[in-house]
Amino acid sequence: MIKSYLLLAWKVLLRRKFFTFISLFGISFTLVVLMLATSLLDHVFAGYPPETKHASTVNIAYAMLKGEHSRRNGFAGFALLDKYARGLPNVEMMTVVSMPSGAYSYLNGQRIKSFMKRTDGNFWRILDFQFIEGGPFSETDVKDHRMVAVINQSTRQRFFGGQPARGKSLEVDGQRFTVVGVVPDVPILRLVPFGDIWVPHTTAKSDSYTKDLVGDFMGVLLLKDPSKIALTRDEFWSRLKTVPMPDPMFTSIESTPETLFDTIGRMFIGDGTGVGTGYGDKLKLALAIAAALFMLLPAVNLINLNTSRILERASEIGVRKAFGASSWTLVGQFIVENLVLTLVGAAVGFVLAGWLLGLLNGSGLIEYADLRLNYRIFFWGALLAVGFGLLSGVYPAWRMSRLHPVQALKGTAR
Amino acid sequence: MIQLTGIEKVYRTDRIETVALTGINMTVGEGELISIMGPSGCGKSTLLNLIGLLDAPSSGEIALGGETVGTYGDRALAKLRNREIGFVFQTFHLIPDLTVRDNVEIPLLYRRESGAARRKAAEAALERVGLSSRMHHFPGQLSGGQQQRVAIARAIVGRPRVLLADEPTGNLDSQMGDEVMALLKDLQRHDRTTVVMVTHDPRQAEQTERIVRLFDGRMVA
Numbered sequence: 001m002i003k004s005y006l007l008l009a010w011k012v013l014l015r016r017k018f019f020t021f022i023s024l025f026g027i028s029f030t031l032v033v034l035m036l037a038t039s040l041l042d043h044v045f046a047g048y049p050p051e052t053k054h055a056s057t058v059n060i061a062y063a064m065l066k067g068e069h070s071r072r073n074g075f076a077g078f079a080l081l082d083k084y085a086r087g088l089p090n091v092e093m094m095t096v097v098s099m100p101s102g103a104y105s106y107l108n109g110q111r112i113k114s115f116m117k118r119t120d121g122n123f124w125r126i127l128d129f130q131f132i133e134g135g136p137f138s139e140t141d142v143k144d145h146r147m148v149a150v151i152n153q154s155t156r157q158r159f160f161g162g163q164p165a166r167g168k169s170l171e172v173d174g175q176r177f178t179v180v181g182v183v184p185d186v187p188i189l190r191l192v193p194f195g196d197i198w199v200p201h202t203t204a205k206s207d208s209y210t211k212d213l214v215g216d217f218m219g220v221l222l223l224k225d226p227s228k229i230a231l232t233r234d235e236f237w238s239r240l241k242t243v244p245m246p247d248p249m250f251t252s253i254e255s256t257p258e259t260l261f262d263t264i265g266r267m268f269i270g271d272g273t274g275v276g277t278g279y280g281d282k283l284k285l286a287l288a289i290a291a292a293l294f295m296l297l298p299a300v301n302l303i304n305l306n307t308s309r310i311l312e313r314a315s316e317i318g319v320r321k322a323f324g325a326s327s328w329t330l331v332g333q334f335i336v337e338n339l340v341l342t343l344v345g346a347a348v349g350f351v352l353a354g355w356l357l358g359l360l361n362g363s364g365l366i367e368y369a370d371l372r373l374n375y376r377i378f379f380w381g382a383l384l385a386v387g388f389g390l391l392s393g394v395y396p397a398w399r400m401s402r403l404h405p406v407q408a409l410k411g412t413a414r
Numbered sequence: 415m416i417q418l419t420g421i422e423k424v425y426r427t428d429r430i431e432t433v434a435l436t437g438i439n440m441t442v443g444e445g446e447l448i449s450i451m452g453p454s455g456c457g458k459s460t461l462l463n464l465i466g467l468l469d470a471p472s473s474g475e476i477a478l479g480g481e482t483v484g485t486y487g488d489r490a491l492a493k494l495r496n497r498e499i500g501f502v503f504q505t506f507h508l509i510p511d512l513t514v515r516d517n518v519e520i521p522l523l524y525r526r527e528s529g530a531a532r533r534k535a536a537e538a539a540l541e542r543v544g545l546s547s548r549m550h551h552f553p554g555q556l557s558g559g560q561q562q563r564v565a566i567a568r569a570i571v572g573r574p575r576v577l578l579a580d581e582p583t584g585n586l587d588s589q590m591g592d593e594v595m596a597l598l599k600d601l602q603r604h605d606r607t608t609v610v611m612v613t614h615d616p617r618q619a620e621q622t623e624r625i626v627r628l629f630d631g632r633m634v635a
Contacts, residue, residue, distance in 0.1 A: 004516075004523055011511035319507045322468060323568070324496020324524035326489045405468045409507065 002336065009337035013344070016309075020341070023305055026298040027345030027388060028352060034291055035353040035381045036360075039371050041287075044189045045261050046376070050127040051193055056226050057126065059192070060085055060219035060236070061263045063255040070249040075099055077212030078201070080255060081219040084239045088257075090232045092222045095122035098209075099216040100188075100195050103173045105159070112158055115194070115367075116172060118201035124150075126222050127193050134166040134181035141180075142200040149177035150198045152185045154368065172197060175205070188367035191260060192220060213246060213253055221257055233257055233277075295384070299392040306338065306396035317400055318408030327401040334400055338393030339386065346385030350378065415576065415608045416442040416465055421474035423460055423631075434460045435631045438474070444575070445606040447599065449619040452628035458612045459580055461628065465610060466499055466578045467491050479575060496524050500569030504581040506561045508553040514564050515540065515549040521572040539567040543597060559590030566597055570607070577601060579611040583618060595621055 013020045047054030063080055064073035081096045088094075096119065103116035121139030129136070133156075137148045149170055156165045156179075165179045177199055186193045201209070209215055223229060236257055243253050258266075258277065265279030269286060320330060350373065357371040373381075421438035424431060435457045442448055442465075450458045463469040464476060467483060476483050478498060483491065500521070508517050518536040527535075540546050543563040553561055562582060569577055579598065583591030595618050601607045611622065619625050627634045 003529065004519075007516075008509075008511065015511055315507055316509050319501075319503075319509065320520065321492065322466070322495065322501045323521040323572075324492050326492040326524075328489070329492075329524060406463050409468075409503065 005333050005336040006340060008333070009340040012337055013341060016312075019305060019309065023302055023341055024345045024348060026301055027342050027385070028349035030295055030298045030388070031346050031349030031381060031385060032353045032356065034294065034384055035349060035373065035377060036356060036371075037291075038380050039353070039357055039373060039377050040189070042374070042377060043187060043369075043371050044191075048190070050129040050183075050186065051190070052128045053126060053222055056223050058221050058223060058226075058229060058232070058257040058259055059263060060221065060255055060257050061260070062266060063214045063253060065214055065245070065247075065250040066252050066254060067247075067250040072214050072250070074214045075216045076219060076255055077215030078209045078217050079211050079215075080213045080243070080253070081217055082210070084243060085219050085221070085236060085257075088221070088232045088235050090224050090228045092224045093122050093126055094222070095120055095126050095220045096201065096217055097123055097192070097220065098201065099218065101216070103197065105170070105172050107159060114155055114158075114172060114196035115188075116197045116199065117195040118204055119198055120201060123198070123220075126220055129183040129193070132182045132184060133164055134179070136181055137198075137200055142202050145202045146200060147175065147177045147203055148180045148200065150181040150183060151179055152183055152196050152368075154185050155196045156182050170197070172199075173205075175203065177203075185368040187369050189369070192218070194368075211246075213243065219257075229257065291384070295388055295391065299388060302338075302392035303395050306392065307399055309396075313400065314403060314408040317403050318405045318410075321403075321405035321408065330401040331394075331397045334397035335390065335393045338397070339389040342385045342389030342392070343382075346381060349385075350381055353381075415444040415446070415479060416440075416610070417475075417477040418465070419475045419477075421461075421464060421471045421476070423457070423464065423469070424472040433631055435464070435471075435628075437632055440626065440633065442608055442610060444608055445602065446624065447602040447609045447611070447622045448624040448626060449611045449613050449622040450626045450628065451613060451616075451619050456628040457631040458628055460631075462578055462580050462610065462612050465576075466501060467495050492524070496521055496572065498575050500572065500574040500577045502562070502565050502569050502577065502579040502582045504584040506553070506558075506565045506585075508561055508564060508568075510553050512552075513549065514545065514551050514553065514556070517553065517564060518549075518568045518571050520568060525572065535571050536567070539571040540564070542570070543567045557590070558586050559593055562586060562590070562594050563597065566594070566601075570601060570605075573605075574607070576608045576610070579609065581612055581614065583613070583615065591615070591618065 060076050060081060063076040064071060078096060086094060098118040100115035100117050103114050105112045105114065120142045121137065124136030132153060136150055137146065141148050151165060151170065156162060159170055160168060165182055168179050170177050170179055188194050223232065233256060240253050240255060245251065259280055261283060262280035265283030269282055270279055317330060354373050357373065360366065361369045361371055418438050418440045421435055423435040424433050438461065450461060452458050464471055478494065483494065486494065515533065515536045518539055519532045522532040522535055537546065537549060540549050543566055545560060545563055545567065548556060548560065553564065556564065583594050586594065598609050598611065599621065602609045613619050
């Protein structure tokens with residue numbers, strides 16, 4: 001029976017090519033957008049190398065100084081992390097890393113901009129960079145203020161023409177560093193590992209950053225047991241109550257260890273505080289609702305299109321009912337037909353999405369972009385397509401199955 | 415085989431009530447070939463639809479093969495139609511996207527028979543109506559008479575006990591009409607199929623064993 005339904009579904013698709021094209025366009029366009037969005041989210045949040053310990057890490061990225069009439073918020077300051085986040089319970093290791101900032105070099109009369117980060121030795125232990133050349137700088141290098149740098153592959157290409165760079169000298173923002181290691185490029189959307197050049201934070205020209213509670217750093221904590229994050233969080237919050245305020249206009253500081261997804265969630269749908277949890281879940285819900293609404297419009301259009309074709313198929317429905325098809329059998333048949341249509345649309349959408357991602361990767365719009373469709377994206381895309389097919393097929397199928405056989409045989413659809 | 419008792423069919427809209435059939439009492443014996451005649455709008459097709467369980471009477475009782483069907487739901491009626499009744503329509507109602515053989519197989523789809531069994535039965539039915547050589551053609555490639563023979567093959571493929579034909583020769587010329595009538599008579603004679611036929615053509619009605627005449631929704635002598 002299924003084979004017969006599939007055969008008929010294929011023939012129905014070929015019967016009215018224009019309607020089929022319109023339907024497929026709507027489905028594939030919707031799925032392309034959703035797959036691109038899913039690919040972007042996967043790109044940002046999934047645990048790709050070097051973030052192999054992604055499931056066990058949380059970040060302290062956000063901090064807010066609050067007063068009765070004043071507020072200062074931003075990324076965490078070095079002092080907040082160094083003095084109040086070290087040695088927290090359930091934390092195996094912590095690194096402090098700055099946000100990427102533009103740093104300029106001059107080479108052969110040309111100005112070159114790189115994204116530089118300042119960090120410590122633990123950065124290279126928490127993140128699993130596969131070094132192409134050399135290795136990382138160590139905690140000793142950091143303590144000794146050594147002017148060493150790890151660069152990425154593109155920086156090696158820009159400065160050294162792709163030749164081995166280890167041991168060579170690199171000038172950035174007026175400072176000279178010796179290259180100790182080269183790592184592969186990491187896309188800019190991967191906030192924690194992204195960078196062109198990494199140097200010890202102790203090589204900063206000024207040590208004023210060491211006093212900031214709100215600044216431009218992030219703490220990355222490798223947890224021993226991610227399920228016990230509440231332990232870590234509660235202790236950190238407790239320590240925050242002891243932080244002396246840098247200015248009388250502030251009375252407290254808020255910050256929290258959380259996943260990057262939670263941080264992004266807080267930015268978009270937070271309550272304006274540095275505390276509270278569960279923003280990641282709320283963001284997931286918001287994204288799911290957005291995806292559902294985005295699918296709703298083409299689904300409604302497809303419902304209208306399918307329903308309007310009832311009259312065209314009324315005679316066939318009447319014949320099938322006359323020869324023993326029950327209403328449920330016909331619902332099943334029409335849903336199979338709609339699923340075939342949406343799966344064909346999904347396949348077209350998948351191919352288009354792959355092509356567009358390739359274009360995006362090559363366009364340079366996203367630095368070092370490596371967007372791709374993997375099995376996870378494909379799974380979610382297929383699931384969306386099936387959901388789409390059911391959503392847009394159930395009502396027309398139900399309407400078609402309810403046709404009175406006598407009316408249907410007369411070619412009227414009531 | 416078929417028993418109708420006190421059948422009435424009334425169509426009601428917001429403004430009008432139309433009595434399509436009233437006071438119908440009728441019995442059709444097993445293996446009988448009967449025709450239903452009457453002027454346009456007298457309720458012939460309505461009566462045929464009721465016998466075929468495609469519609470329900472407003473009042474009265476219908477029994478098919480001894481089973482009273484008044485309390486049957488959609489699923490049970492569909493099953494009964496599939497098992498016991500074959501339909502032949504004036505306008506053939508073949509599905510244009512399916513081959514001749516696929517069209518003939520339709521009743522067997524709803525019996526959950528295997529693909530091989532369906533194909534075999536469909537080919538046998540097409541052989542019976544003399545269209546084996548056209549099984550891979552599409553309906554659009556056949557003449558009217560051939561299409562009606564395919565429709566008959568579809569109607570008999572499941573070996574129903576009752577065949578209902580609503581003006582089966584209405585869209586055919588006289589020669590093709592005679593061929594179709596010959597087929598129906600052959601089915602009645604050899605398979606003991608009960609055939610109930612609606613027709614306008616007195617020549618064809620006279621070839622049946624009994625004529626039921628309707629006028630304004632009532633049976634007349």
